[in-house]
Amino acid sequence: MSTSVGQSKVRVDAYDKAAGRAKYTDDLCDKSALIAKILHSTIAHGLVKSVDTSAAEQIPGVVKVITCLDVPNYKFPTAGHPWSTDPAHQDVEDRLLLNRHVRYYGDDVAVVVAEDEVAAMQGVRALKVEYEEYPFVLDAQEAMAEGAPQVQEDFPGNILAHTSIRRGDLEKALQEPGLIKVEGWYDTPTVQHCHIENHVCFASMEAGRITVVTSTQIPHIVRRVVGQALGLPWGKVRIVKPYIGGGFGNKQDALYEPLCAYLTTQVGGRLVKLECTREETFVSNRVRHxxxxxxxxxxxxxxxxxxxxxxxxxxxxxxxxxxxxxxxxxxxxxxxxxxxxxxxxxxxxxxxxxxxxxxxxxxxxxxxxxxxxxxxxxxxxxxxxxxxxxxxxxxxxxxxxxxxxxxxxxxxxxxxxxxxxxxxxxxxxxxxxxxxxxxxxxxxxxxxxxxxxxxxxPISLESSSCRMVLNQDGSLQFQTGETEIGQGCDTAYTQMVADAVGVPFEDVHVVSSQDTDVTPFGTGAYASRQTYIGGFSIIQTGRLLRERILNYAHELTRMPAATLDLVDGKIVRKGDGRVLMTLGELATEALYSTTNSQHLTAESTAQIKxxxxxxxxxxxxxxxxxxxxxxxxxxxxxxxxxxxxxxxxxxxxxxxxxxxxxxxxxxxxxxxxxxxxxxxxxxxxxxxxxxxxxxxxxxxxxxxxxxxxxxxxxxxxxxxxxxxxxxxxxxxxxxxxxxxxxxxxxxxxxxxxxxxxxxxxxxx
Amino acid sequence: MSTSVGQSKVRVDAYDKAAGRAKYTDDLCDKSALIAKILHSTIAHGLVKSVDTSAAEQIPGVVKVITCLDVPNYKFPTAGHPWSTDPAHQDVEDRLLLNRHVRYYGDDVAVVVAEDEVAAMQGVRALKVEYEEYPFVLDAQEAMAEGAPQVQEDFPGNILAHTSIRRGDLEKALQEPGLIKVEGWYDTPTVQHCHIENHVCFASMEAGRITVVTSTQIPHIVRRVVGQALGLPWGKVRIVKPYIGGGFGNKQDALYEPLCAYLTTQVGGRLVKLECTREETFVSNRVRHxxxxxxxxxxxxxxxxxxxxxxxxxxxxxxxxxxxxxxxxxxxxxxxxxxxxxxxxxxxxxxxxxxxxxxxxxxxxxxxxxxxxxxxxxxxxxxxxxxxxxxxxxxxxxxxxxxxxxxxxxxxxxxxxxxxxxxxxxxxxxxxxxxxxxxxxxxxxxxxxxxxxxxxxPISLESSSCRMVLNQDGSLQFQTGETEIGQGCDTAYTQMVADAVGVPFEDVHVVSSQDTDVTPFGTGAYASRQTYIGGFSIIQTGRLLRERILNYAHELTRMPAATLDLVDGKIVRKGDGRVLMTLGELATEALYSTTNSQHLTAESTAQIKxxxxxxxxxxxxxxxxxxxxxxxxxxxxxxxxxxxxxxxxxxxxxxxxxxxxxxxxxxxxxxxxxxxxxxxxxxxxxxxxxxxxxxxxxxxxxxxxxxxxxxxxxxxxxxxxxxxxxxxxxxxxxxxxxxxxxxxxxxxxxxxxxxxxxxxxxxx
Missing domain, CATH: 3.30.365.10 (Aldehyde oxidase/xanthine dehydrogenase, molybdopterin binding domain)
Incomplete structure (x- = not known):
């Protein structure tokens, strides 16, 4: 029965990406956007005593200067984990939008919003920061040592967490004679993801809500984090994720979306864009441990x-x-x-x-x-x-x-x-x-x-939702909260949906962009979960849609639904294999029927355990x-x-x-x-x-x-x-x-x- | 119980429209768009014998010239009616994308696509059209007379249709003595809608499908018409409707969306914008009969x-x-x-x-x-x-x-x-x-x-679908195919949804823009149908969502769902009126529950008879x-x-x-x-x-x-x-x-x- 899964179908986005037609975040940003540039700390550890913004504010085109002394006092977590209502399983909240206690060389101290990039950069250069410098520590084991500089106030000894596994009885086992002991220390480096597209986002306000368009792997999670960081109900935030030029986990974090969202609230809802340079991506985004x-x-x-x-x-x-x-x-x-x-x-x-x-x-x-x-x-x-x-x-x-x-x-x-x-x-x-x-x-x-x-x-929640919408021609749109980040999941999903519903690959139109206002909830691309987790909701939702289709086919053909099948976009009578109608014919009739009009769609959540x-x-x-x-x-x-x-x-x-x-x-x-x-x-x-x-x-x-x-x-x-x-x-x-x-x-x-x-x- | 309906709530789009933040079609068009300009006929009736495009094609910036001799031979209807699968109830198909047989002063003869508006207009001016002129007729009764010029080949006598109503027996009734006969002829003029925003649309291709963003009242209908006009499966077309600056019925027609969609296919899927001038709106859109x-x-x-x-x-x-x-x-x-x-x-x-x-x-x-x-x-x-x-x-x-x-x-x-x-x-x-x-x-x-x-x-289909998506904070998004065209239906719907579900007005976020890929099917704004027709699907879908919410409340509270109510965003025990939890608490728990995660949404079609x-x-x-x-x-x-x-x-x-x-x-x-x-x-x-x-x-x-x-x-x-x-x-x-x-x-x-x-x- 399966026809699409297992085949090396050409990526659904291949031609658009090769031809440059595919739209990424920056492509979608209106040219009228204000530009935000961040002043990063030039010390590894210390306290910002003051920021003199007067010179920056004099620069023509500078619209707003926000410093670490101005931002709201909501500590927020950034990790792209599903949320938990159990405080013990929530991510650590240890930063503000800008940080007065700067903790690394490159920390976020202030931001200048200006009419154009030149003014924004001039503004950043014109800021004068006075620091109180602290000693710093770069090595994990040195940071654990007594007397080491304290990076985060709430974590004495700098230990964010310590966990253990114990099995058997080591001491007893070592009494066995003749054992050979092999010991090693192994070091891995700090590396960066180096995705092609640096993190970029832009935000604006409409109808009292904030919309952030962003290069992220996790739009629904970013929605929550922006709400947390700004102290807003989460429904007041809308995140849109277009195509992204890679992420590799760096964009499985709320990066500058919270800051960008905050900035638009400070300029009357005007469009504000924040785009990282490569240098910022390396240092002020995330790295590998x-x-x-x-x-x-x-x-x-x-x-x-x-x-x-x-x-x-x-x-x-x-x-x-x-x-x-x-x-x-x-x-x-x-x-x-x-x-x-x-x-x-x-x-x-x-x-x-x-x-x-x-x-x-x-x-x-x-x-x-x-x-x-x-x-x-x-x-x-x-x-x-x-x-x-x-x-x-x-x-x-x-x-x-x-x-x-x-x-x-x-x-x-x-x-x-x-x-x-x-x-x-x-x-x-x-x-x-x-x-x-x-x-x-x-x-x-x-x-x-x-x-x-x-x-x-079982460490965190796993659930995924999707929605399928049948078109008049028998093709369908497919929406899910799980995200295409360059890895090709749009294509894999298209294949999976085609088989789940029983239509040709070409008749599945995946809605690549996630928009938290309308896209079914899903936590996004991480943990190599897309086809495994997404598969559950696809097969479940495909079944719901098939059932609705076959029930409608029963209405039109008077054949019992159980005797009907949907194969390759055709309603087939199982007994004799006769094609009774195409799915397009059924869908058109269903939509426009003056006796029984039905917009055939299906949506469901699958929780994966x-x-x-x-x-x-x-x-x-x-x-x-x-x-x-x-x-x-x-x-x-x-x-x-x-x-x-x-x-x-x-x-x-x-x-x-x-x-x-x-x-x-x-x-x-x-x-x-x-x-x-x-x-x-x-x-x-x-x-x-x-x-x-x-x-x-x-x-x-x-x-x-x-x-x-x-x-x-x-x-x-x-x-x-x-x-x-x-x-x-x-x-x-x-x-x-x-x-x-x-x-x-x-x-x-x-x-x-x-x-x-x-x-x-x-x-x- | 009703709290929102009946109140003079401030329009949900009031501030954005007053502040200029609301986005209309042209606001959303990327500045890189090619510009299309139409050459309109300068005679009232005749045949285009030839179009000399050579001078136009020499103009720097001109990318493509399409004439009435080039367009595909798919006759299509333009009326914004729901489709019917019964040919007897389908709208008349009597035009092509551009017309060789020009039938009025202002008919569409050719189009020039250029890198900018100046080149496009120069290109239009450089086109040389040779006409064979026919006699014309402007008056309806004169057009019915014998020997009148024939406007449409398939309609002899120029009669598009004639229908009658007969009741009783007029002749017999007139035999009653003493009757007073009053006779009159009454004439009404050709007028135009004169909405503020002229019709404008832009089209591009992604993944082999055409997207048209357009100022229309009827996105789902326009999708169908574009498919018909281009001979494409309708699922290959996506229509997006942002805010529009009025329509009054003129935009209850497929206007230039089919032509614009065709143009993008002729320039490799590049973005093409077609914007009417006021002069074109008056003559080459639609008028009142x-x-x-x-x-x-x-x-x-x-x-x-x-x-x-x-x-x-x-x-x-x-x-x-x-x-x-x-x-x-x-x-x-x-x-x-x-x-x-x-x-x-x-x-x-x-x-x-x-x-x-x-x-x-x-x-x-x-x-x-x-x-x-x-x-x-x-x-x-x-x-x-x-x-x-x-x-x-x-x-x-x-x-x-x-x-x-x-x-x-x-x-x-x-x-x-x-x-x-x-x-x-x-x-x-x-x-x-x-x-x-x-x-x-x-x-x-x-x-x-x-x-x-x-x-x-009962003349045509009446159906409407909508979808509601519950957010973690107890607010919800509402989507429907029926459209805000300035008349305020977004606000009316917000009130209706608030009451249907049982949440405060402020907690309903209407998704104003329709996108045929993801918006539930609805035929749009016309026939003063919005609150009447939309009300059926709102109340039905609201009930479905309430039911899901109260069933989930049963899971959380162990109270029988039938004893619970959702009032003003709170789960209330009916017996003693106690508030058991807020809807936001329920929604957050539902989404993030590791035992029973549910993305609470509801979607349904209501057929109205x-x-x-x-x-x-x-x-x-x-x-x-x-x-x-x-x-x-x-x-x-x-x-x-x-x-x-x-x-x-x-x-x-x-x-x-x-x-x-x-x-x-x-x-x-x-x-x-x-x-x-x-x-x-x-x-x-x-x-x-x-x-x-x-x-x-x-x-x-x-x-x-x-x-x-x-x-x-x-x-x-x-x-x-x-x-x-x-x-x-x-x-x-x-x-x-x-x-x-x-x-x-x-x-x-x-x-x-x-x-x-x-x-x-x-x-x-």
Missing amino acids: AIRTHIISWVRPDGAIVARKFEAFSNQGAYASHGHGVVAKGMGAFPQLYPCDNVECDCWSVYTNRPAAGAMRGYGIPQAMFAGECHIDDICLSLGMDPLEFRRKNLMPVGYVDGFSKNELYDDTFNQCLDRAMEVIDYQQKRKDYQNQTGPVRRGVGLAVFWYNTAVW SNAYSFGCSIAEVEVDIPMCKVKLLNMVNVHDCGRLINPALAEAQVHGGMSMAIGYGLSEELKFDARTGKPLNNNLLDYKLSTCMDHPNLEARFVENLEPTSPYGTKSLGEPPACSGAPAIRNAVLQATGVAVDRCPITPHILFEAFKEAGLITD | AIRTHIISWVRPDGAIVARKFEAFSNQGAYASHGHGVVAKGMGAFPQLYPCDNVECDCWSVYTNRPAAGAMRGYGIPQAMFAGECHIDDICLSLGMDPLEFRRKNLMPVGYVDGFSKNELYDDTFNQCLDRAMEVIDYQQKRKDYQNQTGPVRRGVGLAVFWYNTAVW SNAYSFGCSIAEVEVDIPMCKVKLLNMVNVHDCGRLINPALAEAQVHGGMSMAIGYGLSEELKFDARTGKPLNNNLLDYKLSTCMDHPNLEARFVENLEPTSPYGTKSLGEPPACSGAPAIRNAVLQATGVAVDRCPITPHILFEAFKEAGLITD
């Missing part, structure tokens, strides 16, 4: 894991944003991926004077996989054991059930993924080939697996130039079991993008800070070494399609997983090539220089 | 009507547009308003070489009332009977039921309206005062009543300067029984606007044509004497609120009625003042000069 992880494993000589200890220190930066969820998700993966009877895990999210860390593709899993999968190879090195064999022996077994999420591993997915990967890069053969190399240039292969949990249940594991692996092959301290990536393959593929071509593209991100994470990307001032050093795309196609080998993506039984379409997450296992695979390849176990990423020449020196491979 | 009516009445000396004959010749102009419906509605009023046993009615819609006549406020009733109510005073003149007494004696009696519409007169509404009117202008006292005047300046009072049928059932009479009257008091042939309107009152008033202040404003239109109709407005060329002579607001506040006395509006029992809110039509009885009241006042029975409107000095001369009141 730098996490330092400490792992100790006690293993038997045969590779059996007896006990493990895990500690992670997550650098939260100045504001809570997504907060502890990120490192906690990473820690959650640890005891599941390699189950072990005796485990002690602890993780801390720690405020520092860095930019606020938020959501980023993978949400703690890239950090956890880097630490965990490097550590597995470190164990293998200690044991002299083959890393593939070790993994096959210790990875989560078929039938494994997690007690908290109730997720189950239904298939022998890890072995299948590893087998598929080796069809591209024969890991074992190459490992043999690359043994015992000498000389300055050496090769290696490395392997890493990953674990990823689809969506956020299940979840699904997503798994896969990466194999990387590298060539390391030891004297040059340079790693060249020769080959890379990612294999994913994300359940059924809705659209294989899009899935492959999704994986390619994630692999690129993983390559940058492994080899080149890091946002650096000046230790003396806390100032960001490379907040631009020239100095920040974003991975590009110039850095990629041919990227190979493969899939294992074990249909996820809990999922309406058999799918599970694919959006974030491709970014999770690449970096440790590269690191493990470097380890094979050189014997040097690098303890951090990105593995830049600077890092390798130090590591190779220490290992005696090179000398000063 | 000029109708000539012939009435003969046979009455007894005591004023009893024995038999009547009615003939109306409706000047359709060059294209069918709304066609025969207009004059047919007028004819339908005739035997109902003054029921009589023996009636013969005939009406003809006749193609001529004038601009196409379409819908305009009143839809045939102003013409019919002018003829009919002038004729009543002519009868009274013949009988020497008081016009008020004659009307009280002969008007439709309480309990009257129309066999076709099943409408019933439930109340003694005519007498009540007349009584209310006389509280403002004491007709009978003044009639006495103004008897036997001599001298050059004389005064008179005149009276006229009207009949108006709400909405279009009833209809309601709307009645009223006007009294006018005039002073006529006989030597100057000038009428000064001294006082005017309109009284309406439109059922329950949703918003008294808005109702009064509605009536004031209609009275202004009636004053123009009675005294000054007429679009004139040059008899030798067919060229319009006064297609601009300088030469066309639109009625303005300078021409008005104090306008008095009064109401009789007989709740309409078929209506969910007790309402019936008020939008068009105020324009229906003013002109004949003025004419009858002139008749009393001067004894001269003018047979046409507007009653300009030129007309009076001829009439007074004929009556011997003045000499050359």
